[in-house]
Amino acid sequence: MRDRTASVRSRTLRLIRERGQVSRGEIGQVFGMDKKGVSLAVERLLDEGLVSVSGHRDSRVGRRSETLSINGAYGVSLGVDIGATHVIGVLSDMAGVVLDRASWDIRPGLPIELILEQMRAISSKLLSSRLVSSKHVSGRSSLPGARGSAVSAGVCVPGFVQPDAGVSLVAENIPGWKNVPVRDVLQRELGIPVSVEDSSRALAAAELWLGAARGVHDFIAVDLGYGIGMGMYCDGSLYRGGSWKAGEIGHTVAVPGGLPCACGGNGCLETIASGKAIARDARMGIQEGRSDLLRDLTKGSANAVTAQDVAVAAGMGDPFSIGLLDAAGSAVGIALANAAAVLDPSLIVLGGGLAAARSPYLHALATSWERHLMPALRAEMKLVVSGLGVDGSARGIALMAAQSMVEQGTAAAS
Amino acid sequence: MRDRTASVRSRTLRLIRERGQVSRGEIGQVFGMDKKGVSLAVERLLDEGLVSVSGHRDSRVGRRSETLSINGAYGVSLGVDIGATHVIGVLSDMAGVVLDRASWDIRPGLPIELILEQMRAISSKLLSSRLVSSKHVSGRSSLPGARGSAVSAGVCVPGFVQPDAGVSLVAENIPGWKNVPVRDVLQRELGIPVSVEDSSRALAAAELWLGAARGVHDFIAVDLGYGIGMGMYCDGSLYRGGSWKAGEIGHTVAVPGGLPCACGGNGCLETIASGKAIARDARMGIQEGRSDLLRDLTKGSANAVTAQDVAVAAGMGDPFSIGLLDAAGSAVGIALANAAAVLDPSLIVLGGGLAAARSPYLHALATSWERHLMPALRAEMKLVVSGLGVDGSARGIALMAAQSMVEQGTAAAS
Numbered sequence: 006m007r008d009r010t011a012s013v014r015s016r017t018l019r020l021i022r023e024r025g026q027v028s029r030g031e032i033g034q035v036f037g038m039d040k041k042g043v044s045l046a047v048e049r050l051l052d053e054g055l056v057s058v059s060g061h062r063d064s065r066v067g068r069r070s071e072t073l074s075i076n077g078a079y080g081v082s083l084g085v086d087i088g089a090t091h092v093i094g095v096l097s098d099m100a101g102v103v104l105d106r107a108s109w110d111i112r113p114g115l116p117i118e119l120i121l122e123q124m125r126a127i128s129s130k131l132l133s134s135r136l137v138s139s140k141h142v143s144g145r146s147s148l149p150g151a152r153g154s155a156v157s158a159g160v161c162v163p164g165f166v167q168p169d170a171g172v173s174l175v176a177e178n179i180p181g182w183k184n185v186p187v188r189d190v191l192q193r194e195l196g197i198p199v200s201v202e203d204s205s206r207a208l209a210a211a212e213l214w215l216g217a218a219r220g221v222h223d224f225i226a227v228d229l230g231y232g233i234g235m236g237m238y239c240d241g242s243l244y245r246g247g248s249w250k251a252g253e254i255g256h257t258v259a260v261p262g263g264l265p266c267a268c269g270g271n272g273c274l275e276t277i278a279s280g281k282a283i284a285r286d287a288r289m290g291i292q293e294g295r296s297d298l299l300r301d302l303t304k305g306s307a308n309a310v311t312a313q314d315v316a317v318a319a320g321m322g323d324p325f326s327i328g329l330l331d332a333a334g335s336a337v338g339i340a341l342a343n344a345a346a347v348l349d350p351s352l353i354v355l356g357g358g359l360a361a362a363r364s365p366y367l368h369a370l371a372t373s374w375e376r377h378l379m380p381a382l383r384a385e386m387k388l389v390v391s392g393l394g395v396d397g398s399a400r401g402i403a404l405m406a407a408q409s410m411v412e413q414g415t416a417a418a419s
Numbered sequence: 420m421r422d423r424t425a426s427v428r429s430r431t432l433r434l435i436r437e438r439g440q441v442s443r444g445e446i447g448q449v450f451g452m453d454k455k456g457v458s459l460a461v462e463r464l465l466d467e468g469l470v471s472v473s474g475h476r477d478s479r480v481g482r483r484s485e486t487l488s489i490n491g492a493y494g495v496s497l498g499v500d501i502g503a504t505h506v507i508g509v510l511s512d513m514a515g516v517v518l519d520r521a522s523w524d525i526r527p528g529l530p531i532e533l534i535l536e537q538m539r540a541i542s543s544k545l546l547s548s549r550l551v552s553s554k555h556v557s558g559r560s561s562l563p564g565a566r567g568s569a570v571s572a573g574v575c576v577p578g579f580v581q582p583d584a585g586v587s588l589v590a591e592n593i594p595g596w597k598n599v600p601v602r603d604v605l606q607r608e609l610g611i612p613v614s615v616e617d618s619s620r621a622l623a624a625a626e627l628w629l630g631a632a633r634g635v636h637d638f639i640a641v642d643l644g645y646g647i648g649m650g651m652y653c654d655g656s657l658y659r660g661g662s663w664k665a666g667e668i669g670h671t672v673a674v675p676g677g678l679p680c681a682c683g684g685n686g687c688l689e690t691i692a693s694g695k696a697i698a699r700d701a702r703m704g705i706q707e708g709r710s711d712l713l714r715d716l717t718k719g720s721a722n723a724v725t726a727q728d729v730a731v732a733a734g735m736g737d738p739f740s741i742g743l744l745d746a747a748g749s750a751v752g753i754a755l756a757n758a759a760a761v762l763d764p765s766l767i768v769l770g771g772g773l774a775a776a777r778s779p780y781l782h783a784l785a786t787s788w789e790r791h792l793m794p795a796l797r798a799e800m801k802l803v804v805s806g807l808g809v810d811g812s813a814r815g816i817a818l819m820a821a822q823s824m825v826e827q828g829t830a831a832a833s
Contacts, residue, residue, distance in 0.1 A: 223661030246763025247637035349660025
């Protein structure tokens with residue numbers, strides 16, 4: 006859902022966010038604006054304190070040309086990532102610099118009310134810590150117009166969302182999670198505007214603005230965790246699909262007629278290659294006595310074994326765990342090769358816990374991806390692991406919220 | 420590769436083309452323009468003869484509001500679709516109304532020089548027939564400014580193209596077809612500007628402007644023929660991918676480690692579900708004596724059996740042929756369910772010879788697609804057969820060429 010009529014102000018701000026540093030000349034070039042038009046747009050952003058002069062770049066004619074960046078000190082933004090196994094909160098400045106973070110692991114199946122309680126608690130904690138650091142935040146700016154007082158917040162949940170209503174419609178991997186009005190819940194708690202998005206799309210935004218996808222117009226970001234999701238940018242814009250449901254690579258069919266999936270289908274990629282599936286297979290393996298190491302690592306509580314335990318065991322050379330991760334990663338490689346043949350992204354970024362664990366899963370994934378990708382696509386396409394660790398989605402939703410607040414002019418001074 | 424700086428003129432023209440009929444009010448609404456801005460843009464298009472007043476629509480306040488359409492009589496456009504088994508040419512007016520057509524079936528493996536010769540011959544033939552009908556074309560218009568003399572042309576080839584250079588880089592299913600400068604070849608022949616695109620993208624454009632996808636922002640068009648390709652619109656714009664190679668659903672993996680494919684990979688969808696694969700399996704079936712009907716239909720020339728023959732035999736109840744088409748269609752259904760889970764299109768249009776044949780292939784495809792599509796996506800997504808028959812790609816490239824000529828201001832008066 007692309008906004009054809011986005012204002013010059015919003016588009017200029019997005020360009021600066023995407024490129025990190027931009028000269029006035031570049032702005033004019035990209036939007037086909039003359040010097041005067043650029044000047045008007047830039048002066049407004051400078052006056053508002055949204056951007057700052059970040060340096061100078063030597064232009065071709067030998068003169069030094071001013072470069073502009075997002076003014077981080079304009080305010081702070083909170084991002085909360087709710088998953089089946091975690092609630093992660095990040096407080097960043099408006100340019101994405103992390104000021105504080107907090108995360109809580111949760112057991113899959115935790116009652117929804119308790120998850121929302123975690124969300125509220127983590128949000129309040131981070132925003133109150135901001136009071137301590139706000140002096141520091143303001144202190145970073147010596148700009149006229151920089152207010153340092155804007156506050157925005159965003160929540161991302163893996164699954165279908167309705168961003169305009171602020172509702173998380175379904176999260177297949179959080180039992181019972183349906184039509185949860187996360188925006189209202191958090192807005193009541195904090196009294197500031199709250200954005201809502203799918204976690205994989207928030208990850209993709211983070212990769213564009215802060216990570217490996219800076220300057221890349223066509224890329225996909227894959228969230229490899231308890232579930233598997235995907236966010237994508239097409240021609241420089243976040244793509245959400247015809248009914249906001251794009252990116253369900255976890256529910257592409259890996260094994261026709263295979264195991265039943267939480268989504269109601271059969272043989273989905275998530276049934277064999279997600280953290281959830283790996284944990285399920287590990288549990289069975291322990292019960293069947295196929296891995297003493299895994300049994301010892303989980304100290305008899307085989308029911309609570311996680312994909313992270315399997316990665317640890319694999320790192321210690323456990324053949325059963327290596328085999329499990331190898332099979333799972335290979336399946337993801339095929340699904341990604343297929344998505345890549347359809348979409349032709351310039352870049353694929355792997356995020357989430359399973360990517361961060363750097364286990365045999367990753368190696369098998371990359372090998373399988375390369376083997377199954379159409380040969381003509383192999384030369385130009387890149388596959389990389391996210392440098393944002395497990396905080397990518399939280400950092401991404403924080404900046405999406407910041408951008409949305411500014412574009413909608415709903416900045417809340419606190 | 421979206422053009423962020425497309426002029427108001429181009430965007431307005433595209434909107435009219437997409438919607439068929441548009442009121443001034445709608446134009447203002449879509450682009451956020453005031454009455455005066457709309458008026459300027461529309462007057463210019465009317466003066467140039469590119470659009471015409473097509474009727475009046477009752478507006479809500481009871482006044483009648485003028486509607487605008489593409490002025491077909493502005494000129495003619497030629498579209499040529501080169502495939503592994505055909506060269507199809509269509510001459511249409513600027514609004515897409517077909518004035519003449521010609522098609523030649525060719526044997527897979529025909530030398531490239533002969534294919535290009537067919538292209539030149541078909542193009543000259545259609546453009547000279549236009550001289551006969553041009554009086555008729557001009558006669559349809561009573562508009563000031565309508566010139567009726569503009570001529571554009573386009574060629575589409577299945578595979579990788581470089582539209583800006585007018586080169587068809589690779590067509591896997593046309594042996595030896597590499598870096599063919601189709602634009603130069605045809606431009607030399609005709610002396611008018613020539614556009615070049617991938618056939619599946621041309622089909623998608625035809626579905627948007629003339630077919631089932633009118634008014635749909637997010638859809639995919641699948642070309643099911645000797646090869647299998649896909650074109651897609653994302654958020655209302657044709658999407659070509661990061662290196663112009665998007666849409667290779669025919670080279671997604673259907674059978675890991677399966678048969679070698681012309682692309683250099685293994686087990687691609689095309690190796691089991693394309694017209695080429697069906698013909699190969701039919702040939703083997705005849706040789707193995709598994710279908711007397713198919714043997715009789717091909718009158719002993721089993722080597723020349725085509726997927727169309729198999730569709731005919733299936734229509735006559737031949738179990739072997741039915742089984743073949745059923746397996747092939749089912750495989751396409753899974754690949755399409757997977758592409759749909761990733762992209763979330765509102766609509767999937769099935770074009771090409773295998774769709775037009777209405778054989779068990781189609782039924783198996785639809786059944787398999789619905790069974791393997793993520794359940795949450797089933798309610799809103801539509802799967803339809805193209806109403807444009809086998810001429811979809813040729814009609815699409817004709818209009819893409821017309822649009823491109825007008826946008827680049829390279830209209831050639833003939």
